[in-house]
Amino acid sequence: MSKIKITEVALRDGSHAMSHQYTVEQVKTITKALNDASVPYIEVSHGDGLGGSSIQYGLSGTDELKLIEAAVEAADFSKIAVLLIPGIGTIEDLKNAHRIGADMVRVATHVTEADVSKQHLETAKELGMETVGFLMMSHMAPVDKLIEQAKLMESYGADTVYVVDSAGALLPDQVAERIKALRQALTVDIGFHAHNNLSLAMGNTLAAIKQGATRIDGSVRCLGAGAGNTQTEVLAAVLEKMGIETGIDFYKMMDIAENIIAPILPGTQEITKDSLTMGYAGVYSSFRLHAERAAKRYNLDSRDILIELGKQKIVGGQEDMIIDVAAELAKKNKITV
Amino acid sequence: MSKIKITEVALRDGSHAMSHQYTVEQVKTITKALNDASVPYIEVSHGDGLGGSSIQYGLSGTDELKLIEAAVEAADFSKIAVLLIPGIGTIEDLKNAHRIGADMVRVATHVTEADVSKQHLETAKELGMETVGFLMMSHMAPVDKLIEQAKLMESYGADTVYVVDSAGALLPDQVAERIKALRQALTVDIGFHAHNNLSLAMGNTLAAIKQGATRIDGSVRCLGAGAGNTQTEVLAAVLEKMGIETGIDFYKMMDIAENIIAPILPGTQEITKDSLTMGYAGVYSSFRLHAERAAKRYNLDSRDILIELGKQKIVGGQEDMIIDVAAELAKKNKITV
Numbered sequence: 001m002s003k004i005k006i007t008e009v010a011l012r013d014g015s016h017a018m019s020h021q022y023t024v025e026q027v028k029t030i031t032k033a034l035n036d037a038s039v040p041y042i043e044v045s046h047g048d049g050l051g052g053s054s055i056q057y058g059l060s061g062t063d064e065l066k067l068i069e070a071a072v073e074a075a076d077f078s079k080i081a082v083l084l085i086p087g088i089g090t091i092e093d094l095k096n097a098h099r100i101g102a103d104m105v106r107v108a109t110h111v112t113e114a115d116v117s118k119q120h121l122e123t124a125k126e127l128g129m130e131t132v133g134f135l136m137m138s139h140m141a142p143v144d145k146l147i148e149q150a151k152l153m154e155s156y157g158a159d160t161v162y163v164v165d166s167a168g169a170l171l172p173d174q175v176a177e178r179i180k181a182l183r184q185a186l187t188v189d190i191g192f193h194a195h196n197n198l199s200l201a202m203g204n205t206l207a208a209i210k211q212g213a214t215r216i217d218g219s220v221r222c223l224g225a226g227a228g229n230t231q232t233e234v235l236a237a238v239l240e241k242m243g244i245e246t247g248i249d250f251y252k253m254m255d256i257a258e259n260i261i262a263p264i265l266p267g268t269q270e271i272t273k274d275s276l277t278m279g280y281a282g283v284y285s286s287f288r289l290h291a292e293r294a295a296k297r298y299n300l301d302s303r304d305i306l307i308e309l310g311k312q313k314i315v316g317g318q319e320d321m322i323i324d325v326a327a328e329l330a331k332k333n334k335i336t337v
Numbered sequence: 338m339s340k341i342k343i344t345e346v347a348l349r350d351g352s353h354a355m356s357h358q359y360t361v362e363q364v365k366t367i368t369k370a371l372n373d374a375s376v377p378y379i380e381v382s383h384g385d386g387l388g389g390s391s392i393q394y395g396l397s398g399t400d401e402l403k404l405i406e407a408a409v410e411a412a413d414f415s416k417i418a419v420l421l422i423p424g425i426g427t428i429e430d431l432k433n434a435h436r437i438g439a440d441m442v443r444v445a446t447h448v449t450e451a452d453v454s455k456q457h458l459e460t461a462k463e464l465g466m467e468t469v470g471f472l473m474m475s476h477m478a479p480v481d482k483l484i485e486q487a488k489l490m491e492s493y494g495a496d497t498v499y500v501v502d503s504a505g506a507l508l509p510d511q512v513a514e515r516i517k518a519l520r521q522a523l524t525v526d527i528g529f530h531a532h533n534n535l536s537l538a539m540g541n542t543l544a545a546i547k548q549g550a551t552r553i554d555g556s557v558r559c560l561g562a563g564a565g566n567t568q569t570e571v572l573a574a575v576l577e578k579m580g581i582e583t584g585i586d587f588y589k590m591m592d593i594a595e596n597i598i599a600p601i602l603p604g605t606q607e608i609t610k611d612s613l614t615m616g617y618a619g620v621y622s623s624f625r626l627h628a629e630r631a632a633k634r635y636n637l638d639s640r641d642i643l644i645e646l647g648k649q650k651i652v653g654g655q656e657d658m659i660i661d662v663a664a665e666l667a668k669k670n671k672i673t674v
Contacts, residue, residue, distance in 0.1 A: 171579065172509075172543060198578075199533075199571045203540020206509060222607065234536045234608055237617045241535075242508065251640060258610040270559065270606055271571055273595040280574045303588060 003245045004209060007041035007217050008034055008232055009193075010261065011071065012083050014223035016047035018266055021061035024070045026264065031074040033260055034220075037252035039232075041104060043081040043217075044071045047225065049108060050082055050089035050097055057088065065096055072101035079103035079130070086116045091123055098127045107153075108134035108164070110315060111141040114149035114156075121156035132191065132215075133158035139169040139282050140313055143178055147185045160189040160215050165204065168197030168226060168275070169282035169310075172207040179211035191215030196227040197279025199271055202238065205230045209244070220253065221261040222269035226278060226285060233257045277303050281310035290319050294326035304329055340582045341546060344378035344554050345371055345569055346530075347598065348408065349420050351560035353384035355603055358398035361407045363601065368411040370597055371557075374589035376569075378441060380418040380554075381408045384562065386445060387419055387426035387434055394425065402433055409438035416440035420471070423453045428460050435464045444490075445471035445501070447652060448478040451486035451493075458493040469528065469552075470495035475515065476506040476619050477650055483515055484522045497526040497552050502541065505534030505563060505612070506619035506647075509544040520549035528552030533564040534616025536608055539575065542567045546581070557590065558598040559606035563615060563622060570594045614640050618647035627656050631663035641666055 011030060015022060027044060034042050046052030046064050053060035071080045081104040082097045083089075094105060105124045107117040117133055124131045133153025138146060150161040163178050170178075175192065182190050192208035194201035194217070205216055218235045222228030233253035239246050278285050283306050291309070295302035305326050314321050348367060352359060364381060371379050383389030383401050390397035408417045418441040419434045420426075431442060442461045444454040454470055461468045470490025475483060487498040500515050507515075512529065519527050529545035531538035531554070542553055555572045559565025570590035576583050615622050620643050628646070632639035642663050651658050 171575070172540060196536075198575050199539035199568050200543075200575070202536035203509060203543065206537075206540065231536050231608055234613055237613055238508070238535050238537070241617060251638065254610045254613060254640075262607075262609075268605065268607075271568055272599075273591045276571055276574055276591060280578060301588065303591075 003214070003247070004239060005040045005215050006232065006235065006246055006248060007043055007081060007215065008039045008220060009043045009217050009229055010219045010221075010223040010232075011067070012043040012045045013047065013225050013229055014219050015045070016225035017223055017228070017269075020046055020053065020058045022067055023062055024066055027067045027070045028074045030256070030260060031071040031078070033252070033256045035075040035078040037249045037256060038247050039078050040247060041081050042071060042075065042078045043083060043106070044068045045083045048088055049085040050093035052085075052088050065100060068097055068102055069100045081106060083108055083134070084120055085109070086120055091120065094120060094123060095127070098124075098129055102129070104130040104132065106132040106134045106162070107158075108136050111135045111138050111146060111149060114152040117153055118156045121153065121158055125157040131158050131160075133161045134164050134193070135162060136164045136166045137315070138163045138165055138178065139167065139174070140315070143181050146178055147181055150182050150186055154186050154188050158188060160191050161186060162191035162193050162215065163208070164193040165195055167282045167284070168195030168201065168279040170200070170204055171198075172200065172203050175204040176207045176211050179208045179213050183212035189214050191217070193217040194230045195224065195279070196222060196229065196271065197275045201228070201230040202234065205235060206238070221257040221265065223261055223265065227271045227275040228269045277306055281306040283310045283314070284316050286316065287314075287319070287322065290322040291326075294323050298326045298330035300326060300329055300333070340551070340584070341576060342377045342552050343569065343572065343583055343585060344380055344418060344552065345376045345557060346380045346554050346566055347556045347558075347560040347569075348404070349380040349382045350384065350562050350566055351556055352382070353562035354560055354565070354606075357383055357390065357395045359404055360399055361403055364404045364407045365411045367593070367597060368408040368415070370589070370593045372412040372415045374586045374593060375584050376415050377584060378418050379408060379412065379415045380420060380443070381405045382420045385425055386422040387430035389425055402437060405434055405439055406437045416467070418443060420445055421457055422446070423457055428457060431457060431460060432464070435461075435466055439466070441467040441469065443469040443471045443499070444495075445473050448472045448475050448483060448486060451489040454490055455493045458490065458495055462494040468495050468497075470498045471501050471530070472499060473501045473503045474652070475500045475502055476504065476511070477652070480515055480518050484518055487519050487523055491523050491525050495525060497528050498523060499528035499530050499552065500545070500550075501530040502532055504619045504621070505532030505538065505616040507537070507541055508535075509537065509540050512541040513544045513548050516545045516548035516550050526551050528554070530554040531567045532561065532616070533559060533566065534608065534612045538565070538567040539571065542572060543575070558594040558602065560598055560602065564608045564612040565606045614643055618643040620647045620651070621653050623653065624651075624656070624659060627659040628663075631660050635663045635667035637663060637666055637670070
């Protein structure tokens with residue numbers, strides 16, 4: 001079997017769980033340890049990517065450029081990656097990250113909006129960075145649409161295209177179908193980024209690898225948004241058990257999880273009612289508070305609203321639709337009663 | 338797709354995590370809530386089954402017969418199951434459990450020792466109970482041996498035979514292979530009991546269902562031994578999403594997890610270094626302390642000892658082998674150095 005390259009996202013996706021309060025000292029310690037365990041890529045950014053620090057997305061406790069710089073200094077083996085969501089981060093942010101030593105950028109868009117990644121992927125290529133196209137909320141597009149969008153990213157110069165299960169909503173067969181189709185349609189590497197909302201991060205990851213994904217994201221001790229990502233130290237052990245090479249020292253990864261990450265975990269990484277509901281409905285976690293307010297107003301269960309939002313494929317930016325959907329549900333309930 | 342019947346094991350497998358200190362009041366409350374959520378089977382016993390309360394396996398805070406009685410009284414829909422490991426529990430224990438209203442017994446043996454379940458399964462049948470043969474540590478036997486043992490249980494009158502992944506050591510393809518082979522070889526129902534040590538409880542459970550398993554164990558909020566079992570409320574949601582009927586009200590299951598179980602959780606149900614090591618090595622959790630002592634004596638990493646014990650397929654009762662294995666490893670290390 002081919003070699004799997006793992007990107008550790010605890011210092012980016014995990015930044016959500018840490019309310020974006022990582023310190024330079026923490027980033028140094030964690031990066032140094034991950035580097036010693038031979039993790040090939042470590043992503044460091046605000047949870048919502050470069051430039052994410054804001055009232056809307058959460059203010060960073062420390063300027064992310066300082067954190068990236070600390071990671072670059074601490075790593076002599078691992079490559080440092082940054083996330084960039086066009087519209088949140090800018091070309092300027094990308095250039096700054098490159099200037100201080102970031103090796104790779106992952107340009108992330110909604111699964112149907114790959115075209116907004118063109119400029120950023122092309123600029124990164126010109127800068128000599130390794131490039132990844134990151135198709136978020138991949139469960140929301142049918143397979144043919146996903147292929148079309150992935151091909152766009154490939155044409156812009158992405159070295160890898162990722163299927164990103166942002167809401168942790170995909171099932172193993174759905175992951176397999178998507179990766180298989182992309183493997184046939186693209187010549188670049190295929191990656192997979194899971195969330196554990198349905199307790200399927202690992203199962204989905206193995207399904208992706210079976211179909212030819214070679215780039216996989218993990219978060220040590222599940223330190224990621226929602227229910228966390230594929231647990232890196234467990235993934236390293238599982239792949240070792242399967243005889244699939246990752247290059248990672250999984251004893252060291254286990255020790256990092258236990259001795260460095262567990263003590264700073266801000267809360268439980270278990271699958272709670274909220275994270276399960278998000279995964280089941282397949283919606284953005286930012287919808288939750290809106291749905292709870294609307295549920296109160298119309299005397300509904302907020303889960304019914306979230307599930308309906310998922311069915312109607314409401315996306316970020318359409319939060320004003322939530323109240324309409326709730327009103328509609330309340331009306332339907334009355335008729336049924 | 339066929340209907341899946343779920344057995345909730347938080348009041349039995351979860352008893353390990355609760356150090357066997359469940360109270361009558363807790364069992365009443367939890368059973369009543371599970372009953373209201375239409376869970377078909379609820380298992381109530383000491384973590385090591387009927388008669389498990391002992392210095393060796395842990396003393397129960399409350400006589401398990403009192404707990405079983407409380408569950409029987411609290412449930413008017415759910416059937417109450419008990420676990421019996423011959424050698425720990427006796428025919429007398431089985432009769433007592435039946436007398437106070439237990440509907441089903443799961444007779445559990447090591448995967449290669451199904452013959453010791455004969456008497457208990459036959460007696461249960463005579464008593465008119467529903468019967469399950471429970472093949473523990475299923476990862477330790479090759480598929481043909483597993484089939485042979487399952488057929489024995491079928492011949493003794495088991496209505497269902499379970500593949501039990503006691504150490505959470507199986508991978509999805511291994512589960513699929515085993516369930517498929519059993520489905521072809523047996524006429525009775527096939528069940529699957531997962532542990533989450535490798536973060537694969539849900540992925541493995543879906544693989545089992547795909548190959549024809551119709552009886553599945555879950556523990557609400559992962560309240561089971563080690564890293565817990567397949568998380569019941571998540572399983573109910575996932576199967577609902579897949580259009581596979583369980584009969585369970587998954588909103589109610591989510592509420593039970595959040596409002597009743599989470600507050601009494603004694604510790605984290607995350608995948609820790611210990612539970613991961615057990616799953617990777619495929620050994621009994623009772624080996625851990627022995628391995629740690631041997632590691633100290635021979636200046637080894639206890640994980641190396643546990644993994645070697647797994648390779649040599651050492652089973653419970655052979656704890657005295659642990660020091661020999663450690664000595665052997667230490668000798669080998671010296672030669673290599």
